[in-house]
Amino acid sequence: MLPPLNIHDIPGLRQYSEQPQLSNSKTSQGVxxxxxxxxxxxxxxxxxxxxxxVEIVWWNTAEDRLERTLIPGTK
Numbered sequence: 380m381l382p383p384l385n386i387h388d389i390p391g392l393r394q395y396s397e398q399p400q401l402s403n404s405k406t407s408q409g410v411x412x413x414x415x416x417x418x419x420x421x422x423x424x425x426x427x428x429x430x431x432x433v434e435i436v437w438w439n440t441a442e443d444r445l446e447r448t449l450i451p452g453t454k
Contacts, residue, residue, distance in 0.1 A: 381435075381437055382435070384418075386418060393422075394420055400414070400416075430453050430454075
């Protein structure tokens with residue numbers, strides 16, 4: 380089970396999200412789940428914008444433990 384991304388509002392940017400694409404596939408090692416999210420960020424004003432890092436927390440069923448993945452921020 381993969382949680383939705385937690386993207387905070389960014390002043391000066393409008394966010395438009397599509398419906399997430401979810402899928403499960405069986406492999407020789409079990410079931411692999413994927414979640415694909417697309418978010419368009421449209422500037423509502425001129426300037427420089429900074430995207431914060433996004434942390435994704437998920438349960439690794441192969442290792443039976445909680446995992447954290449960090450998507451770095453950018454300007």
